[in-house]
Amino acid sequence: MDEQKRLLLAVVLSVVVLVGYQTFFVKPPDPNNQPQQVQDRSTDQVQESSPYVSEYKTTPGVVPQPVVPQKKNYRIISVSTPLYNIAISEYGAAVKSLELKKYRETNKKGSPLKQLVLEQLVSGTLFFDLEGQSVPGLKDAVYTAKVNTSKTSFSEGEKTIEFTFETPQGIVVKKIFTFKADSYMIDCDIVFQNGSAMPLNDSLVISTPGFYDEETKKRSRFAFEGPVVFINDEYTAIKPNDIEDKNTYHGKIDWAGYTERYFMTAVMPKKKEDGTANNAKLKLSYANDMVINNYIQKMDLLEPGKQRSYSFVFYMGPKSQKVLGQYDNSLKKAINFGFFNVIAKPLLITMNTIHDVIPNYGIAIILLTILIKLIFWPLGTKSYKSMNEMKKVQPLMMEIREKYKDDKQKMNQETMALYKTYKVNPASGCLPLLVQMPIFFALYRMLYQAIELRHAPFVGWMSDLSAPDRLFEFNFAIPMMQEPYGIPMLTLLMGASFLLQQKMTPTAGDPMQAKIMMLMPIFMTVLFINFPAGLVLYMFVNNIISMGQQYYIQKKFS
Numbered sequence: 245m246d247e248q249k250r251l252l253l254a255v256v257l258s259v260v261v262l263v264g265y266q267t268f269f270v271k272p273p274d275p276n277n278q279p280q281q282v283q284d285r286s287t288d289q290v291q292e293s294s295p296y297v298s299e300y301k302t303t304p305g306v307v308p309q310p311v312v313p314q315k316k317n318y319r320i321i322s323v324s325t326p327l328y329n330i331a332i333s334e335y336g337a338a339v340k341s342l343e344l345k346k347y348r349e350t351n352k353k354g355s356p357l358k359q360l361v362l363e364q365l366v367s368g369t370l371f372f373d374l375e376g377q378s379v380p381g382l383k384d385a386v387y388t389a390k391v392n393t394s395k396t397s398f399s400e401g402e403k404t405i406e407f408t409f410e411t412p413q414g415i416v417v418k419k420i421f422t423f424k425a426d427s428y429m430i431d432c433d434i435v436f437q438n439g440s441a442m443p444l445n446d447s448l449v450i451s452t453p454g455f456y457d458e459e460t461k462k463r464s465r466f467a468f469e470g471p472v473v474f475i476n477d478e479y480t481a482i483k484p485n486d487i488e489d490k491n492t493y494h495g496k497i498d499w500a501g502y503t504e505r506y507f508m509t510a511v512m513p514k515k516k517e518d519g520t521a522n523n524a525k526l527k528l529s530y531a532n533d534m535v536i537n538n539y540i541q542k543m544d545l546l547e548p549g550k551q552r553s554y555s556f557v558f559y560m561g562p563k564s565q566k567v568l569g570q571y572d573n574s575l576k577k578a579i580n581f582g583f584f585n586v587i588a589k590p591l592l593i594t595m596n597t598i599h600d601v602i603p604n605y606g607i608a609i610i611l612l613t614i615l616i617k618l619i620f621w622p623l624g625t626k627s628y629k630s631m632n633e634m635k636k637v638q639p640l641m642m643e644i645r646e647k648y649k650d651d652k653q654k655m656n657q658e659t660m661a662l663y664k665t666y667k668v669n670p671a672s673g674c675l676p677l678l679v680q681m682p683i684f685f686a687l688y689r690m691l692y693q694a695i696e697l698r699h700a701p702f703v704g705w706m707s708d709l710s711a712p713d714r715l716f717e718f719n720f721a722i723p724m725m726q727e728p729y730g731i732p733m734l735t736l737l738m739g740a741s742f743l744l745q746q747k748m749t750p751t752a753g754d755p756m757q758a759k760i761m762m763l764m765p766i767f768m769t770v771l772f773i774n775f776p777a778g779l780v781l782y783m784f785v786n787n788i789i790s791m792g793q794q795y796y797i798q799k800k801f802s
Contacts, residue, residue, distance in 0.1 A: 321389045321405060324397035325425050328560070329357070337387045337407040337419040338368035342560045344507075351699040351708050360507055360560050364455040364534070369502075369509055370558050372419070372434065375447040375540055382417065385409045400425045414439030416551075428561030429571065436543075437551040444546040448554060450511045450539045454502035456484045457533040463505065467693045471537040472508070472578065473500040473526050479577045487530040496521035498574045500539045501559070506695040508563055508578055511539050514555035562695050565592055581693060587686035592694055599696070605709055606702025609691070609778055613785040616687075617793075620680055624790065628797040631749065633668045691778040702781070706734065709778035726774045734780050739769030741787035748794055 318334035331341035339361060347358035361369055373383040387407035396403070407419040415438055422431035438444050452471075460469055461484075471482045476495040481503075498521045501510030513522050524541045546552050559575060561567060568576040581588035591612065598608040617624070640662055648655035691697060697709040705715045714730030722729045742765035749761075772780050 318386050319389060319394045321391060322395045323403070323405065323423055324395075325423055326399055327426070327428055330423070330430075330560075332389075332405070332407070332421065333368060334387045334389055334407065336367065336371045336383055336385065337409075338371035339558075339560070340368040344561065347507075347562065348699070351701075358507070360509060362455050365453050367453070369452055370432075370450065370511065370560075372448060372450045375449050376445075378444055378446040379411060379415055379417065382409075385417070387417075387419065398423075398425060411440075413442075415444065427571075428559055428567065430558040430560070432556045432558055433553050434556070435551060435553040436546055438546045438548050441548055443548060445543070447540050447542045450556065451536055452501045452509050452511060452539075453534060453536045455533060456530070456535045467505040467689075468582070469504050470502065471500070471526075471528055471535055472503045472510075473537075474498040474574050474577055475500075475526070477574075479580050481580070482528060484530045484535045487528045487535070491528045493526040495523070495525075497524045497526065497539065499559075499578075500526050500537055502535070502537055503563065503578065505693060506563055506698050507561065508559070510559045510575060510578070512557040512559065512573065512575065513539070513541060514557070563693075564695050565596060566696075579693075581686065581689040584682065584686035584689050587682060588690040591687055591690050592696075595690075595694070596696060604702065605697055605700040605778070606706065606781060609709070609781050610785050613782050614789065616683060617786065617789045620683075621793070623679060624793050625797060628794045629801060630668065631794075632798050632801050633666070637662060637666050637668060687782060688779055691782065692776055694778075697776065697778045700778075702777070706777050706781075709781070710776050712774050713777035713780060724770060724773060732773050734777055734784060735769060735772050735775075738772060738780050738784040738787065739765050741784055741791070742768050745787055745791050745794070748791060748798075 320331050320333050320340060322329065322331045324330075327345055329341070329343040329345065330339060332338065333340045342360045343357040344360065345357060348355040349358055367383075371383055379385075387409040390406045390408065402422055402424050404420060404422045407421075408416065409418075410416045415436070418433070418435040418437075420433040420435065422433075424430075434448065436444060454470065456464075456470060463469060464483075468481045470484050473480050473482070473493060475493055475497050477498075480493070482493075497513070498515075499510045499512040501508055513524065515521055522541055524539060527538045527540055529536045529538075541554070543554070544552055557573075563579050565576070565579055568579065579589070579592070594615070595605070595608050595612050598611050599605055602608060602611070641659060644655060644658045644662065648658060692710075694710075699707075700709045701707045702709055706713050712726065712728075713732055713734040714728050715733040716730045718729040720729065725732070743762075746761060746765055772783065
């Protein structure tokens, strides 16, 4: 097989692998301005022998009954920090809303803040219950927030709000939130005070639901969305369609939650004194487009007259390397690029390092592309040198093909003899290209999922490197193009660079093969038309540098 056939095979296989990989293996994308201080978190920690227990007398022989909300009216407690606005309902002490102040829904002017609790999550998120229903209906209990106003804000330090609920039998349940002005981490202590006559023996359940419809399923083929868990020191993404086959996971759980393309909600239990994670289990359900991720942890037996607390950290924020990297925990493992993670992570860190010096992610991508090309420069030189040598023997190959067109075996023998005589190796031209394919796939995953590129502008019309580039916007649909509709200018430039590079490549002896190769730039342009502008920018710059290197090699060895 001659050089052009091998090059054609390499390109076609690369495209097939890219499309096939995505199709089959990646399935599984108004607080009040009246400031009010809430109580500061007490320095006294909840202890086993807390004096609060004495306030609740045991009731002999009384068995806990289902919880019935004692009041119809309940408040929504809103807290504003420099990073987010959060709303927690007294009904269930669940998070009903969280808006991120540094991120917006779109990059359009006047776009609302990014909301992490979708309207489909009618019960909110990070709500809790008991697995064995020792306190029946606890999820629907109406708590009392120990704060005078329903709206509050602060700009520094920490603030605490305590939600309290008491059953008729004397069991007191507290959910104590501690918010920090400079962190997306929210501390949460869940306290049980057993003032009843019966021991409490159950398991704590904390839920992080997610909405997973057909549109979400399509997005998830390119960047996973769904339940995730860091269990037994391993990141695990659980495809909702697989929950029916396996819905329970056991092991040492560092954290569990639900991830979107750029953001996530997670619950992190406090580790043991020796620094190890708790033995726990994860139980999932998927029905009616709702995925519920339940973290379940066994509670210690709580005798009457005693109390016990369980500490957690809730995270609701961006999947940002810079943000998560500042926390001393394993949550940074949530930034995961699948099979290519070992390559994509260093690329992300390098891109962010460049951006720290030159604060423009478009320029950072260009410089990262140049750096990658420099690393693979020797391989590229070898590839283009081989192509140039093949070009010299092309006339002789044409003669052999014409002379032995009716004898394929003899044609192959003579072709191999020609390679041996002129000391050329057809494989040396395409193998360097194949070696670089893992870098391309890793870069593709990184650029598609990196929140740093979300709404990041470059120049001119390219105002969002995470979205397809569109010069102008049309109010009518264009075939094979996703919204918004417009002129994919950068993608067309990339296609033109493919065409120029193809013309620089030695022509194939087979006319049909040559025509197919000339169609490749069109195919690649259509393929990239809906890809993020950041990835298209990489391909365009990569093609320009490759053409320069190829031109230099051809002149040097002509």
